[in-house]
Amino acid sequence: MPAEMKISASGQPSPLPERPFSVEYTQNEAKNRLARFGNALARHPIGISRIQWTMVFIYFSLLLLPALFPLPEFSRFSRLVFWGIGWPLIVLSMMLGGRFWCGIFCPDGTLTEFISGHGKKGSIPRWIRWQGWPCTMLVGTTLYGQSTGFYENYPATLVLLGIPTCMALLTGYLYGNSKRIWCMYLCPGNGFFGLLSKIAPIHFRVNREKWKRFSGPPKRINCAPLINIRQMQSASACHACGRCNGYRDAVELAARPFSIEIVSARDKTVSGTDAFLLVWGIMGIVTLSLAWAQSSLHEQFMEMVKFLDLPLHFKPPWWLSSSPASLYRLAFIVLTGTMVSLLVYGFLCLASRISENRVSWKHLSFCLIPLAGWGIFLGLCRLGASVWQEYGFSLPWVPFFETAVLALGTVLSFWLGIKVIMQHFSTKNVIATLIYCLPLVLLNYLWLG
Known part of the structure; x- marks a missing residue:
């Protein structure tokens, strides 16, 4: 008899009631x-x-x-x-x-x-x-x-x-x-x-209570990135190889809110090195390296190079530069990327000072990770699109795709900023939130301008 049938009082099989859909069940x-x-x-x-x-x-x-x-x-x-x-x-x-x-x-x-x-x-x-x-x-x-x-x-x-x-x-x-x-x-x-x-919605979670209660012999594992598994709270260093899964019955792959690492971070746990990498390295240099091709700022920079009559006809070796223009492009990327990072840093510091929660600029910078990440994804997709077009593919959906990607990153970063700054409603916190939004506008301009 099928598993979904049951015997009624009359002796005839009748279907079992369907299990009601519930969010908890899913x-x-x-x-x-x-x-x-x-x-x-x-x-x-x-x-x-x-x-x-x-x-x-x-x-x-x-x-x-x-x-x-x-x-x-x-x-x-x-x-x-x-x-x-x-x-x-x-x-x-x-x-x-x-x-x-x-x-x-x-x-x-x-x-x-x-x-x-x-x-x-x-x-x-x-x-x-x-x-x-x-x-x-x-x-x-x-x-x-x-x-x-x-x-x-x-x-x-x-x-x-x-x-x-x-x-x-x-x-x-x-x-x-x-x-x-x-x-x-x-x-x-x-x-x-x-x-x-840090914004990944899954991670290897360590249950410290189960860790303490475990009494059997633990299995031997080789953690290749040398992580202190017992103290692991962030997904940043974990290579997610799964070798430690089930260790001491306390480690398991689990879901989490994408915002948990950013919102729950404390100023003393936010590395200044990571913040510098994010603000200058990623939002400055890497972003400009991928966004320059469609940037009006780059066009203006090259017009200035021609106006100053700087040499454009020398031939560097291929392993150093593809063309003289690429060397000037590097100057544009470094100068403009540094200016962008200084602006982002200034806006974040100002928002930090005005906010009543005394949140540091480093903590606020982590709220920009979604937009920075989705922006780099967009830039790499642009590179990929140029290679796909060499095969003759027409990509009319690209503008809509780019807008959707930037909108997603912007919304996620805006929401993180709200969660970190607006812990309670006040005029200062509202002003700090508006100032925090200026880096979001700036990054969108770099990708679309």
Whole structure:
């Protein structure tokens, strides 16, 4: 007899009443599915390893085949996968699911962890622990990529991606013992990914009460990014590999409000280094590096270069610059990006001073993470669209898509600002909120102006 039938008083089967829809039921189902997914990550290390090495094979195939077989079709397909598909999805995954890319799919992470277990296994030197590396590596890589025109020609793509891979292998060979020293300190995307993962709606949650009550022998785990799991509260450093899931019956993959890390942050826990990376590195340099092509400010800057009769006909080497104009473009990006970051910093400081909640400018800067992240996603999609168009694709929906992306980031950042500033209603808090909105207007102008 079907499970959905029951026997009535007359002896005839009758259907069971349908289970009423409830928000609580669907939430529990989602919770259970997340927990099962986390358990699957922990129980199938061999399967995860196969995925990782498959990604390594795909990565090297896309990176090296166009060099071994220099055909336009190969190089164009490589650029399409890297810039038209790969990087937009990586940034999107950080905001929606945390750093699963780092823990499961990133080929550099897999390689540096593997070679770290077979290298010299040295201790981590102090210079590698410098907190300024995330910003330095991100900005340096971004500016070099813009100078060489990384998304327009394959040799620049090979250099831009190949050098970090070689450095990851060297770092893994020299330092650590099956750990990801490169990923923790030197990876150009580490700081950026850590900031974006703060708004991810899922994370590996640690239940401290269950941790204390656990009495059995804990399993051995290898946390590649060297996280103190018991004290883990943020998703920023966690690579979401799932190895610790179920550890001491206290760690599980769970949902959370996307705003929880930002709203509940305390001034003493908000790193000034992270705030500087966000305001100058991401909202300044990286944003201008991706937004300059459609910026009227860049057109005015190049008109000034021509008016001053600066040289535009010299030929730099390809590995240094794709054209003389790209060197002037770098100057525009650095100067304009720095001015933008100073304006954002000034607005945030002013809002912080006026607010009655004494919230710091660093805390307020974290509220801008959604708009910064979705803006970078938009910029990468623009690069991808240019490669797709080389294949003859018409993309009439792009303007609507760009508007929707910016609207989403703006609304999320505005809502976070409201939650942090407007803890109670007052005239000063309203004024502080209006001032906080000025960086939102500025960033929208950079992308649409």
